[in-house]
Amino acid sequence: MIVRKLRLKRGWSQSQLAEMAGVTTRTIQRVEQGHRPSLETCKALASVFEVDLSLLQPEDEPMQNDTELKADEQRALLYAKRMKEFYEFLITYVVLGAVFLVVFHGEPVVYIIFAGLGVGLIVQGLIAFEVVSFMSPGWEKRLAEKKLGRKL
Template identity: 50%
Template sequence: MNVRKLRLQRGWSQEELAEMTGLSIRTIQRIERGQTPALESRKALAAVFDIDISQWQPEDSEMSNTPETTATDQQEQQALEYVRDLKAFYTNVLTYLVVIPFLFFINLTTSPGYLWAWWPTFGWGIGLLIHGIQTFEVFNFFGPGWEKKQVEKRLGRKL
């Protein structure tokens, strides 16, 4: 059972699911990342999702490698990873936009003679630029194609 997929289908947040099941948010996060839940957690989740507990099948790595794994599942996983990367980038940008002006405020109130706040502005800015390039795959030198070639090369296969 894919708890994340069921939760998103119903439009619930992790907090809402945790409240309905009586589990902690951390437990919900762990289950969504692939950790096998305890029997009591499975019972609570099955009750909330209105699923018979006998239908519960943990998603093992062995199951994900079976031929039944479809291209749609892989595309969905790639889309989720991209959204996570995008969220991390936007969080980084927002933090930058809040912290840097604050640093300039501190700099101008404590030592206006020397503007040291430019150093973190440039350093963090370069990191932010690199993060954006990776997130939006502007230069895809080490992307999935490169990874596949390296794996095939290691295994001695030809493409």
């Protein structure tokens, strides 16, 4: 939270800040951990830091937007991870394919192995490009709702 940044910027300990603001050290710890401070605590801290009270007062709306943003970020990171895995597999498939074709040219077992790996590559590509949503976050949520017997 901003209180910790302001405190560290001034080089104060939690106990020093608590003494100057007229609150307990535990109150400072709770505020720094993200707990909602009372109006009196906010006024005392604003006075000590010489900042506007609105800077220290938490608002409900941004917290909800942050939660939604984090869910969006998680989906984006999952998508990026799947794409990375797909391209790694594709590069491995191409490099090993070239090496094995040169070394084992004409052996039918090589063609069978790479046909199987090719099918795996296609499936992974479909999952990475979200054509098939196998074990997606939505799937996990539906499974959890089914287990609980209620909506999350």
